Structure formats: C-alpha cells, structure tokens
Amino acid sequence: MSEMPDYHISENAAAGIGICVLIVLIAIAVMIFILCGMKTKKYEFMEKEDIETAYGVSGMVKEKRDAYHSPYVTQLVIGITCCICSVIPLFGTLAVSESDFYMVSAVCMLLTLVAIGTYFIVRSAAKMNAVNQLLEEEDYTRQKKHENKKMSGPVTVY
Template sequence: MILSEKITEERKKNGWSQEELAEKLSVSRQAVSKWESAQSTPDLQKIIRLAELFEVSTDYLLRDEIISEQYMVKPEYKEEKASIHSVSMEEANAFLNWKRKRAPMMAGAVALCILSPVLLIFLAGLSDSHIWGLSENMACGVGLTVLMLMVAGAVFIFISGGLQGKTYEYLETEQIETAYGVSGLVKEKKKEYESVYLKGIAIGVVLCILAVIPLFMVMAMEAPDYIVTASVSVLLMLVAAGVYLIIHVSTVRGGYDMLLQEGDYSLKEKKYKEKINIFSTVYWCTATAIYLGWSFWTQRWDFTWLVWPVAGVMFGAVSAVAKILVKDER
C-alpha cells in the first residue's frame, strides 16, 4: 500500500471521519482529503504526528518508498543526483491529467490525416461514373479543399499540443526523481489502466486488419467503380478508427511510463532519445511526402493508401537499426 491508502485505512480503523482527523492535526478537512486521494502528501511533521495518532511507526507509513532503490543513492552518485529533476505529487497529477486530455486530441489529429482524402476518393468515384452530374473538376476541387482543411486542422493540433507540452518536455529526455508517494500512486494507476490499454490496442489492431474486407468484397462481386472507391473510403474510416484507439490508449499509458521511467522512457532509452526523435520526424515527414506526391501524380488514391501500413511495418525495423547505430556511435 502507498501512504494515501495507509492514512485512509488507519483513520477508518480508529473510527474517525476526515473532519475529526483534520482537527487532531490542526489542518483542514480538504488537506486530509487530498492526502487520501494522493493529490498531495503531508510534510514530515505531519507524518510524525500521524504515526503518533495511529500508534504506528513512521517506518510503516513510509516503508514503500524507503525500500525503493530509486531513493538509495550511492555516495559516488551524489553529484549526479543533485542535477536530477524532482517531480512533486502535484506536478505528477497535473501531468497525468494533461496526458488524459491530450490523448484524444493527438489521436484525433492522426485520424484526421488518414480521413482527409476520404471525400476526394468518394467524389472522384462518383464523377468517373457520371452520377449526380458531378464533374471531375468539381469533385477534385471540393475533395481537395476538404483534404487541405482537415490536414491543416491536424497540423494545428500537433503544433498547439507541442507548445503546451513544453512544460513536461524534460520527462522524455532527462532523468527524474519522483517525490514521496508518486511512484506508488503511478504504479497503481498504471495497473488499473492496463486492461483498458490492452483492450484498446486489440480492438484498434483488429479494426485495421478488418478494414480491407469491404474492398475485397466489392472487388469479388465485380461491383461498379464508384462502389469500389466508396469501399476505399470505408477502409480509410475503419483504419482511422483503429489508429485513433491505438494512439489514444498508448498516449495515456506513455504518461505512466514517463513518470516511472519504464519502457521507451527508461534511463537507457533517454540517452539517445533525442537523436531517435529527429529520425522519427524525418521518417514520417518523408512517408507523408511520398504518399501525397504519389497520390497527386497518379490520382490512384484507392491504391496509394498502402504507403501507410507499409511505412508502419517498416518503422519498427528501421527504428531498431537506428537505435543500434546511435548506440555504436556513443
């Protein structure tokens, strides 16, 4: 158990309300409520007083952090430890709340990029089949206008989110030390979120795989061209939905990993993360340029979408090679 849970448990054992405990400690009820919900932590004097009231040792209240290797710093690392960025309970909660709000926006921006050519593809199919008297120029004009507006909206979200996230940029690149109670709190929240994460990843991947079924079905039935292009639009919508889920849950889970310095945000990974980030930016900008260039040149929007699944599969392999090269360079 973490401190917040121990305070709640001991208070209830003694049959005290939050108001009664607050009165004994000469603090407000809101302060006790924040301690028990892990929004803040009591100072050392209050911990000593809590131990006296509960008739337990301070070691019992602090044990989960005392045995943590995170706080067992060897003498030769004292100078290095002094430069480590400290993260308070309030800062950690603010960051996690920001990540939860940011996740749907980031996922939505990526989905907008995937959905941007949907109307263009659909209208192009209608104009080719001379349905609704839609001319090719009108279909192209309307479709491209919507495409550019959606891409512009996605870019705005990316840029604004990046500017807002400058406050927490150090969590991705610097070594951090969390204040008392933060590590335990984040581990509990990550554990609670694990089922949501796994379900989101599973559904997202399944949607991306099943997205091609409508296209295969209409091709097998030898449907008219406008039905084929419409099925491509459906394909992109299903892929967008799957990618939205994957990015949404991954963004939230990434916040927990940042504070715990696990996975892609471990100390080892942070040493060369800056170079890898530059590589990722160049890679996806290149993939986007290839997709748009190929699509506009050939006008085969029903085929050029293959750039994205191929780029996604290759990204894992190319990233691994890039990491090896960066490690060798170091």
C-alpha cells in the same frame, strides 16, 4: 453490373471538391499537431532528464498503471483489429461489384476504419507512455534517456 448514379457533377468538379476537402482536413490535422505540441512542450524534459518523484507518487502511478492495463490492452486490440480489417470493405467490394461508386465507398470505409484504429492505438499508447515516463520504465529508463541524449546531436544534423 450496375451503373453509377448520375449526380450531375463533372469529374473535374468532383476532383476539385475532393482536393479542397482533403486540404481542409490536412490543415485541421496540422493545427491539432501544433496545439498538442505546444501543450506538451513543458513536459519534454521527462523524456530527457532523470526524474525524482515525491514520496508515494511512484506507488500511486503504479496503481493507476495496473488499473489501466486492461483498458489499454482492449483499446490496443480494437485499434489493431480495425487497421487489419480495414481492407475487407475494399476486397469485398472487388469480389461483388466493379461499380466506381461502390469502390469509392469502400475506400471511404477503409480510411474510416484506419482512422478509428489509429485513434484507439494512439489514445491508449499516449496514456501508457505517460505512465512509463513517470515511472522511468520501458522506453524511458535512465539508461535509454542518456543514450537518446547522445544520439540527439546526429539526429538533429540529419
């Protein structure tokens, strides 16, 4: 068993620094969510209202969807694989060492892999959902839009 290196910092100081960093990261994430929400607000109607596209637009969007399908699948597979494999550093470290330093490093690697995986999943799904909204396919068919309108009242109350 190896000893953890002495960095001349108390546990309380390390915990305080870690919590401060966490709060800053949460604040940045909330800021990004708000900014993205404000930018996409004007397109919310596409999730609720029926869309009539101009002549040729549906064909062009279908071509874009077909061209994007392979990168979409690739990014989705990368994202899911990263999320599944994210526990490997943690379990691998458990198998070979009980050092706190290595365990903390393994947790950092786990969270990094989850973040990378989430990035690929969200990035690829956002593009495909935009195409599906324009074409009114999958979760955005006219029937599902009308069902969602009926449910919006109870969901808002809840």
